[in-house]
Amino acid sequence: MKLAFQIAITQLLAKLSQTIVAMLGVTFGIGMFIGMISLMKGLNGFTDDLAMATTPHIRIYNDVKLERTPLLEEIFPNQMNLVHHQKPKNERKDLKNGFQIVNYIKNDPRVLGVSPQLSTQVFYNYGVVQLNGTISGVDILQEDKMFDLQGKIKAGGLQELIPPNDCILIGKGLAKKLNAKVGDRVTITTPQGYTMKLKVVGIFQMGIGAIDDIKSYANIATVQKIMQKDSRFITEVSVKMKNIKESGVVAKEYSKLFDYKAEDWETANATILVGKVFRDILTFAVSFTLLVVAGFGIYNILNMTIYNKMKDIAILKATGFTSGDVVRIFMVQSILIGLVGSVAGLLMGFGLASWLASIPVDFGDAFSLTRLPVSFDPTYYYIGVIFGITTTALAGYLPSRKAGKIDPIQILRG
């Protein structure tokens, strides 16, 4: 085996330029694989993070029930009733025992944070302009713990929302439209006609235009006042899990326990997930193709090498090398090409990823993104090396076996 190794290395070094070309084939394949997958994974991660930045793992709310038994049916259960185009009852849309639910969930060891909230549609008034939007009353500390609000504050702060002052935290896009700065007062009006002046204490940016342009946060009590509801009134409980994968199971459990709709994020974002799966499939398909192309390159070069080395193979066999020895010599060559080529490919992939990560991008206010998002997950580097070596070994096997089968007599006859 040591001898096979020495012969292999001597032959590789003797045809250095050919060897380097073969290695570059692998390097290019692996490098592009890693570069591409880093970018795709970075983009996927970015969109996931964006989606998750504002999405609770579980939302518990009072779903409007359309299918209720008609009153008629309850009164005359034994006769045939026909109720046409039934309308929903004017039910309260709050969670009746919302704070009890919050307290219960708080003690669940699987949960990272839980936040009660209520939200309503409002108009923001700016002179004669009325802007449509929503306002959420939240426990700002819980909300911060779950969604890192602090990190998204662009001006002002969120401390003033802790006591029930008439303060408000508004989205960046909204602030721009309202021409409002920290310290300014904005007037809001509810659909029911209630009007109130609130002081802007902070401006946040989630990075999603659809949120930054319409949303604002206030203390729970403030929003209860705006909605003219009592201090127990909340419409929604959002939950963040320690392990996101448990969301589905826990959501079902809560749904049964509290008898309210408990929706996990996967159900709520099914379309995003489908897109993600497709992107992953595409990434792998393209990367796989690159590696297969690299494999063909190696196959070709090794085939050529073996063709040029027929005489040498015949001599080795004549002096007592077995077919197995010859196969080993060429397998060592292809695996060495694969190994060195793959490692160089890792460096190239890393370089490519670093370069991509340094490209400035500008999506305006729609996304808060200054550079291309690139993943540096080492998993793909492992996959790259393993795939690189496997492909070269496979690509080298057929020509090597052919070399082993060469009949020395045919060549030595000259």
Added chain:
Amino acid sequence: MKEVVLKADKLNKYFYEPTKFQVLKNISFEVKKGEFVSIVGKSGCGKSTLLYLLSTMDTDYEGTISMTGEKLTGKSKNDLAKFRNEHIGFVFQFHYLLPEFTVLQNVMIPALKLGKFSKKEIEEQALAKLALLGMEEHAHKLSSRLSGGQQQRVAIARALINNPTIIMGDEPTGNLDKKNTQNVFEILKNLSQTYHQTIIAVTHDTDFAQNSDRIIEMSDGEIINGESAK
């Protein structure tokens, strides 16, 4: 009586391209230990073909070949490779060396494959064989940088490295001048007389043949003369 190291029994071989024709016809002979045998005959009479059969590399024939008392006909290719490595040293008609390796490496490779001695010992032995053929000063040159005659002498050194029972040469002195032919002949003669290594050499050189122990003369795939020593 000296023991028989090589026994060929009723060897027949056919080529099928372009048309079927018989190259070797019913060839039987024995070679004793330490014998120096020359095979002569017209070009195309089947000398190389016979030697390839004896070298165990060509297994496509009828009849049986035995060496050192072992029947080789029917053995697997791997077993034959091992046997070759240990017992047969071969010098080809068209002197073949591995071009990417140095002269010394070329000579060492069959011994490294055999693995009987340490690398250092093998190197010493290889240098000794090269010295025997007057090639030691070229030991560290790439073998592709040598002249034809020099390469042939290196190939002979390589054939000797494992101290094989039988040394086969297909015109081993074909590329050498008078002086070197004489030298190689002396070396082979010495090996057969002192170390009782058996030599079978195909040659067109009548002096070379005349001075060996025995001449086997072939014509059209048959042995026409050669049962007795000179």
